Amino acid sequence: xxxxxxLLFLSGTVQYRFIGGQVSFALLEPIVLFxxxxxxxxxxxxxxxxxxxxxxxxxxxxxxMLWVCIIRPWAEDWKGGLSDLRDWAIPAIGFLILLCLVRxxxxxxxxxxxxxxxxxxxxxxxxxxxxxxRPFIDIAMVSKMGYGQQEGDVLSPxxxxxxxLFAHPNGYAMYLLAGLMIAIGLVGSRxxxxxxxxxxxxxxxxxxxxxxxxxxxxxVVAVFWFAWYQxxxxxxxxxxxxxxxxxxxxxxxxxxxxxTISATLGNLYWRVGLWKTAVDVINSNPAIxxxxxxxxxxxxxxxxxxxxNVYVYFLLQYxxxxxxxxxxxxxxxxxxxxxxxxxxLARREPLLVGVWLALLGFFGVGLGExxxxxxxxxxxxxxxxxxxxxxxxxxxxxxxxxxxxGEVAARExxxxxxxxx
Numbered sequence: 192x193x194x195x196x197x198l199l200f201l202s203g204t205v206q207y208r209f210i211g212g213q214v215s216f217a218l219l220e221p222i223v224l225f226x227x228x229x230x231x232x233x234x235x236x237x238x239x240x241x242x243x244x245x246x247x248x249x250x251x252x253x254x255x256m257l258w259v260c261i262i263r264p265w266a267e268d269w270k271g272g273l274s275d276l277r278d279w280a281i282p283a284i285g286f287l288i289l290l291c292l293v294r295x296x297x298x299x300x301x302x303x304x305x306x307x308x309x310x311x312x313x314x315x316x317x318x319x320x321x322x323x324x325r326p327f328i329d330i331a332m333v334s335k336m337g338y339g340q341q342e343g344d345v346l347s348p349x350x351x352x353x354x355x356l357f358a359h360p361n362g363y364a365m366y367l368l369a370g371l372m373i374a375i376g377l378v379g380s381r382x383x384x385x386x387x388x389x390x391x392x393x394x395x396x397x398x399x400x401x402x403x404x405x406x407x408x409x410x411v412v413a414v415f416w417f418a419w420y421q422x423x424x425x426x427x428x429x430x431x432x433x434x435x436x437x438x439x440x441x442x443x444x445x446x447x448x449x450x451t452i453s454a455t456l457g458n459l460y461w462r463v464g465l466w467k468t469a470v471d472v473i474n475s476n477p478a479i480x481x482x483x484x485x486x487x488x489x490x491x492x493x494x495x496x497x498x499x500n501v502y503v504y505f506l507l508q509y510x511x512x513x514x515x516x517x518x519x520x521x522x523x524x525x526x527x528x529x530x531x532x533x534x535x536l537a538r539r540e541p542l543l544v545g546v547w548l549a550l551l552g553f554f555g556v557g558l559g560e561x562x563x564x565x566x567x568x569x570x571x572x573x574x575x576x577x578x579x580x581x582x583x584x585x586x587x588x589x590x591x592x593x594x595x596x597g598e599v600a601a602r603e604x605x606x607x608x609x610x611x612x
Contacts, residue, residue, distance in 0.1 A: 195226050196293070196300070199285045200307050203570035204366065206358040207327050217566050220277075223285045230288055241291050246580055247523050249290065252573075255516040256283055258509060266484040275508075278566035286573040290580065297581040301373060301542055304578060305390055308370025315353030315363065315397035322351035327358050353400040362568055364403025365556050368410055369549035369575055370394050375417055376545020383541075404458065405559040409552045417548065462500065462559060468493040469503045483510035497564060501557030504564065521554050524579070531583060540586045546579045 202219035209216055234241060243249075259279050266272030293300065318324050357363035371394045377387035398407060472479065472489050479485035485507040490496045498504050505514045528547035531537050537544045553562065553572055562568050 195229055196289065197303055198222055198226055199289065200300075200304050200574060202285070203282075203567045203574065204307055204311055205327070205356045206362065206565070206567045207356075208358075217278075219567060219570055220281050223281050223570075227284050227288055230292060234292075242294070243287075243291055244580075244584070246290075248520055248576065248580060251516055251519045251523065252283070252286070255509075255513065255520075256280070258512055258516065262483050262509065262513075265482070267487045271487075272484070279569060281566060282570040282573045285570060286577050289574070289577045293581060295585060297578065297585045298540075298542060301546060301578050301582060304574065305370055305373055308367060308373075308394060309390055311355040311357075311363070312367060312370070312394045312397035315355050315367070315400060316393060318355070319351050319353045319397075319400040325354050327356055328354050329358055350402065351400075352402050353397045355397075357567070358565075360401045361403050361406070361560055362562070362565065364398055364401040364406035365553060365560070365562055365568065366571055367394050367398040367401065368403075368406040368552050368556065369571070371398060371410055372413055372548035372552050373542065373545035375414065376541050376543070376548065405556045406552075409555045412555070413548050413552055417544070459559075462498075465493055465495060465498045466500060466503055469498050469507055472507065479507060480511045483508050483513060497561045499559060499561055501554070501561050501563050504561040520576075524550050524554075524576075527579075527583060531586075534587075534590075536583065536586050536590065539590060540582065543579070543582050543586055546575065546582055549575050550579060 199222075202222040205218050207218040209218070233239075256279060259276055263272035263276045266275075289300075314324070352360055353363065354360050355363045355366075357366070371391060374387050374390040374394060377383040377390070395410075398410060469489060472485055472492055476485065476488060479488075483506075486497070486504070489498065489507055498507065502514060502517070505517050509516075524547070528544075528551070531543055531547070550572075553575065556562055563572065
């Protein structure tokens, strides 16, 4: 079972697509369906029950799936609409498999996710060092980021970038960002600090060489926030993180920093133009707010085919209802993370803070990227969501059991105290 479930964590990291005639599907689709079939057969033969936990995020995601099923078949490009529906359904199956079948051991599965991230990071470092071994990259997809130059009829890269087994450096950067946040969370545990360093260093290097500016920017913000949070735990770790940040800035170089800021502002201006086009599209067709399916019209009017903002993308594709459900998921994750900090769960299991930061980082990157358009990105996000739900539930149950045991022991001590007559 462990090996089979491991395939789910790997499935979203290989962005290969089979295209043959009228048939086209991503590699992860048969993998997820294969894993689901095996586990269902296992349940039938062992006569085991399936326990669906009551969780508000699961409810919101179920409502989103239902809404997608209602509106997307009526898209102008109905085949594209059905394909989009399938691109939500397959990751949802993997999400439900993990949520319903894995009842404990979420620390182990978070570690499995980190192993997959480190493998991708090492591959990315090798790609940067050798400027090769990018089997699934579409070089045309990186030209808009300033990574490509035209040489006759051939588009060649300007810089040697890391992309792992992903099709685009941005998707790769978001995946590494999630792993980096989880690894940073390990800093809160003294027993795991060496492990945190061993994981964080190659992941951070590969993230930088992906040149995913949005993900790198969010990573910097998250590191400083975590330093502030750790300040209340130990001043030493805060000092270490800040010294590391200053050293990284020094190695990066002032010239590179200025060039990066300049390029970032240019990219922001480019994105704002796309968002203005989205507003124009909605103004000319207000029905998009109710029924969505506005990406086709946006593609005809904009100078790029997608708005580079996941919230604008949701508003265009799924209407106000879809956007409200997405914001509901984000708000619920934020509330639960803050409650975990308040209740002391984060002190009990610092890994929970890392998974929470990974989710916040993903939605933070969404301010500048449409990072829920591809099936692999959806799969990777839902894997992190289920890790957070499972780990939070497990840590909370452990605390409740310890409290109950302590309460019973205290009651027994009171009852056995001799009473003087």
